[in-house]
Amino acid sequence: MTTTLPTTAALALGDDALVLSHRLGEWAGHAPVLEEEVALANIALDLLGQARVLLSMAGDEDELAYLREERAFTNLQLVEQPNGDFAHTIARQLYFSTYQHLLYGQLADSDSEFAPLAGKAVKEVAYHRDHAEQWTLRLGDGTDVSHERMRRACEALWRFTGEMFQPVAGLDVDWSGMEAAWLESVGDVLRRATLALPEGPRTGAWSAGAGRQGLHTEPFGRMLAEMQHLHRSHPGASW
Amino acid sequence: MVTATTPLEAELLRLAGSVPDPELPVLTLAELGVVRAVRLRGGDAVEVELTPTYTGCPAVEAMALDIERVLREHGMREVAVRTVLSPAWSTDDITAEGRRKLREFGIAPPRVRTEGEPVPLELGPTRTRRTETGPVRCPHCGSADTELLSRFSSTACKALRRCLDCREPFDHFKEV
Numbered sequence: 001m002t003t004t005l006p007t008t009a010a011l012a013l014g015d016d017a018l019v020l021s022h023r024l025g026e027w028a029g030h031a032p033v034l035e036e037e038v039a040l041a042n043i044a045l046d047l048l049g050q051a052r053v054l055l056s057m058a059g060d061e062d063e064l065a066y067l068r069e070e071r072a073f074t075n076l077q078l079v080e081q082p083n084g085d086f087a088h089t090i091a092r093q094l095y096f097s098t099y100q101h102l103l104y105g106q107l108a109d110s111d112s113e114f115a116p117l118a119g120k121a122v123k124e125v126a127y128h129r130d131h132a133e134q135w136t137l138r139l140g141d142g143t144d145v146s147h148e149r150m151r152r153a154c155e156a157l158w159r160f161t162g163e164m165f166q167p168v169a170g171l172d173v174d175w176s177g178m179e180a181a182w183l184e185s186v187g188d189v190l191r192r193a194t195l196a197l198p199e200g201p202r203t204g205a206w207s208a209g210a211g212r213q214g215l216h217t218e219p220f221g222r223m224l225a226e227m228q229h230l231h232r233s234h235p236g237a238s239w
Numbered sequence: 240m241v242t243a244t245t246p247l248e249a250e251l252l253r254l255a256g257s258v259p260d261p262e263l264p265v266l267t268l269a270e271l272g273v274v275r276a277v278r279l280r281g282g283d284a285v286e287v288e289l290t291p292t293y294t295g296c297p298a299v300e301a302m303a304l305d306i307e308r309v310l311r312e313h314g315m316r317e318v319a320v321r322t323v324l325s326p327a328w329s330t331d332d333i334t335a336e337g338r339r340k341l342r343e344f345g346i347a348p349p350r351v352r353t354e355g356e357p358v359p360l361e362l363g364p365t366r367t368r369r370t371e372t373g374p375v376r377c378p379h380c381g382s383a384d385t386e387l388l389s390r391f392s393s394t395a396c397k398a399l400r401r402c403l404d405c406r407e408p409f410d411h412f413k414e415v
Binding site for chain 1: 291293294295296297323324325326327328329388389390391392393394395399413415
């Protein structure tokens with residue numbers, strides 16, 4: 001595998017999409033209502049399509065998805081976090097889709113090789129973001145129980161949000177401008193949901209922020225084992 | 240956006256465009272607006288440019304196979320279907336005839352947008368009626384009084400709505 005800058009970026013963005021797609025797929029058969037089951041699967045499918053395009057820019061999509069070890073994945077730690085309860089999934093969606101929408105928006109307007117994909121995907125992600133926003137409002141401004149669960153979920157995932165704005169080599173993006181826009185957008189949704197931006201640290205040596213360097217949290221290895229075992233058990237098999 | 244220059248290319252483009260959509264067989268690929276170009280590469284080899292509606296749309300592979308079959312039946316020895324992402328497909332690429340057929344099939348067609356931005360969706364509770372680009376009309380009774388049940392329906396390109404007059408649920412081809 002080459003290690004040119006565009007490849008680094010294609011892997012980082014592709015791994016984000018692939019890993020979150022797999023996590024969302026885990027809701028199949030478990031979502032609270034049928035409409036939500038379908039919604040989460042649709043979002044997962046959009047992300048899988050993006051992952052296929054991005055990973056194919058870096059090499060063979062199947063080899064990259066199924067035959068790399070944990071340390072070779074450069075996705076954000078946020079997207080590998082377990083689904084938790086529904087509020088955790090929605091908080092993860094709100095944080096990530098807001099980020100992805102801003103990032104693809106910038107890339108779509110650039111002359112980078114990611115512009116064609118970003119221009120297409122940004123329209124899909126607008127719906128993901130809207131979905132997360134509606135649920136955040138409904139849960140945050142809902143019952144005492146839903147409010148408390150949504151608050152807890154936003155707090156729990158907060159420490160994984162700092163690493164989203166670490167520059168990725170090969171992407172010409174205004175990272176600090178993006179971070180400010182992200183904070184404003186997420187803060188606005190949380191306020192309207194009668195919640196507040198969490199106050200804890202968003203980065204830190206002990207906590208989070210090294211997914212892009214291939215360091216992952218404990219649940220990721222188990223997720224990969226499940227995602228990869230079929231392919232690894234039947235090398236070279238095809239439909 | 241759709242290109243074919245020679246009479247044979249125009250004929251092949253017409254044939255490729257006549258293939259029915261695998262998920263919405265009432266529509267042809269031409270009416271859906273996904274066949275971008277047909278180019279001859281020598282006497283009996285042809286390249287077709289196809290654009291997906293959604294990046295992850297699983298129908299693209301079936302579309303490519305169907306196009307290949309139809310063009311081979313028309314004497315092409317070699318058919319290469321290439322997926323292109325840019326410019327991004329938009330629901331505005333669906334033809335007027337395509338919209339009419341969707342409605343007839345019980346699917347509310349996408350509303351035509353004026354600019355290239357994502358459609359702003361309503362803020363508020365998850366079930367709501369308001370839209371900024373005009374009402375989504377019930378394909379069964381024509382009522383403008385409809386509400387959104389879910390942004391995502393049987394496929395990624397559709398949303399699920401319900402008519403508040405005739406009470407029928409229906410799919411809405413959502414704008415992208």
